Amino acid sequence: MPSSAQPTATHEFVAGTAFLGRGLKMWITSPRLMLLGALPALIVGILYLVGIVVLLVNVETIAVTISPFANGWDEPWRTGVRVLAGAAAAAAGILLLAYTFVAVTLMIGDPFYERIWRAVETDLGDAPVEAKRGLLRPIADALRLVALAVLVALLLLLCGLVPGLGQLIALVLGAVLGGWILTLELTGFAFDARGFTLTQRRRMLRARQSRSLGFGVLTYLLFLIPGAAVIVMPAAVAGAALLSRDVLEATKPSDQR
Template sequence: MDSSKTSARPPGLVWQFLGGMGYLVRGLRLWVTSPRLMLLGALPALVVGLFFATALVLFAINLESLATLITPFADRWVDPLRAGTRIAAGTALGAVTMLLAVYTFVAVTLTLGNPFYERIWRAVEQRMGDAPVEIDEPFWRSATRGIGSGIRLFALTATVGLSLFAVSFIPIVGQTAVPVLGALLGGWFLTLELTGFAFDARGLRLRDRRRMLGARRASTLGFGVLTYVLFLVPLGAVVIMPAAVAGATMLSRDALASASRQANPATS
């Protein structure tokens, strides 16, 4: 067997997934090397996070009532069919709400804390070398582009959420599949949002982002799923948010480099 061919073989999907998690770990290291910069990035996450945490607590308190409200057809059913249906409805509501809440939290936090997160993104780019040239672009133009991408991503996220809600009513399978699918899809949409800085700075659109990250789907999901899960930990988003911006920048650069090598194999 040719050892050179063996060594050139790409790692398996599991290793790629774990490697994707490594981007967030590398982002967390900036808390040690650049604590002041990361603390600035944590402030918007703290402010927005307090609002979202309050809303989610209220949602959790009323989850049982909400599950009953959306399943009036089960009022006259006997247990355990009635109870099972409402447990499924509650599971679906919880998964969909968390999916939309995490994505919306990131979108709102990135918008409100744009100057801080742009500094983190730029610092990572400069440390890694070959940073994109700064373009003197009017604020309204970049804001309009960012809002447009955010709206499209939110629409996709909401559509996926409705699909998950429907799947949740499949007995046994629904209650198992919905939380897992929620984490996978939530991680994907989360990564699309967080990688906006690096791709936008290079004049690339949302469809380019989806294509290039999709070519490295396992590592993209590894980063996104870990970030998504840690965002669900109380106060986790405050610590993770600036690290996620840094990690997403590293992931973006590798995705861009991989796409460049595939487009120009002679130069790789």
Template sequence: MRSFTGGARLLGTGFAVLLRSPKHLLLGAVPALLSAVLLLGGLGALIYFSPDLVSWLTPFADGWAEFARQVLRVLLGIALVGAAGLLGALSFIALTLLIGGPFYEAIAEHAERQMGLDTSGDGAGSTRQLARGVRDSLKLVAVALPGAVVLFVIGLIPVAGQVAAVVLGALFGAWVISLEMVGLVFGRRGLPFGERHRRLREHRAMVLGFGLPAYLLCLVPVLQLVVIPAAVVGGTVLAHRVLDSGRDVVDSRYSGQ
């Protein structure tokens, strides 16, 4: 329980750092706003064209009775929009970090300097760092996609499945957001994507303590614009924690202690 609450305090640390620097808070909100506009626009387009898309996907139902054909296509349309919405929620932060990579790198380095953390890397140039960021973002989407499909299928089970999908979705989202938020430090040090999984598994309670409130808050419209830059800072500290075997690396001014 102590590790879980310690992880939750890391998100609070992120808010504390950014409240002392409104410029960085505003800077971090811009990529999140762009991602929200893109994803909502895509979802809106899918909803608008879903009748035509569903009809194209179910030509075999053209000869069915009208009621049966309509029921099938309405259910399939709901399934497509629901799956797209769930995938969008899980990939929102990956897209935001991809769009705002330089912004969030600057925010993370600002936080590290404020707290006296090690900002050294493996010496890779900006082009190589960008390539790593794109590759890791694609890997994160590859992780989120099958997870979204599995959760959607579970959610089709009446009552019990719907409850399980909500709970498992929150836990899965917490893990994904943690993987995303530690990426700046891991990427700068040249550590592969798989190393994130390994290191975070060693500190599951702390990771879920950080990721669960961050994920749930990111589901709240508008609030996510503030939560994401705060989570970037918290994830940066989390990365230093797990890479330094849990050593307390947070300046007491920001730890809430």
């Protein structure tokens, strides 16, 4: 009796990255629409760049503030701890900006990104009935995700303070948790249009966790490249629409497929 092998987590992760690749193709098929989506990302990116510069200029002061226990230590231990604290604070600050970038950009460029999402849904067929989206729930969801991002950034700050493997653990956790948060944020259009809450969205994406993480982690890593977010952001909205359709189809009851 033939057995149907279940796809491995690695296969699912790679399949998830392909959704972003398909989103990037829209720069070829719909360049004007994608340029509109790049504009809010550019504006927010410039503001965040200023924030990063301010953070780095004041990183020494921040390091001293968060490590008062080292004030009476002898050298080189005091300086060593301050260097670790400064690096952890800088990393946590940059990660926090990366996590909140999508939520802020989506709020500013909502009409543009809704057009990109709608174009993908229309192209796939069986798109949700066009209706005016309410403002309160998407904003509430965005604030909840920003609060989650703050908690994650604080967790990574604590991890970064651990000597030895702390920085490596913070980097790996940052990519995984950051990818998950980005996926939750970017899939909002598709799930909101179908009446699902953030809790339901999270549960359905978790049912395809490896695939969802593949999309989110790749998006997160590309966002860390200076200037790349301007190009990747509209593509990520398109890719998230494709991922959402895939997840919704997979989690639909069998008698409705």
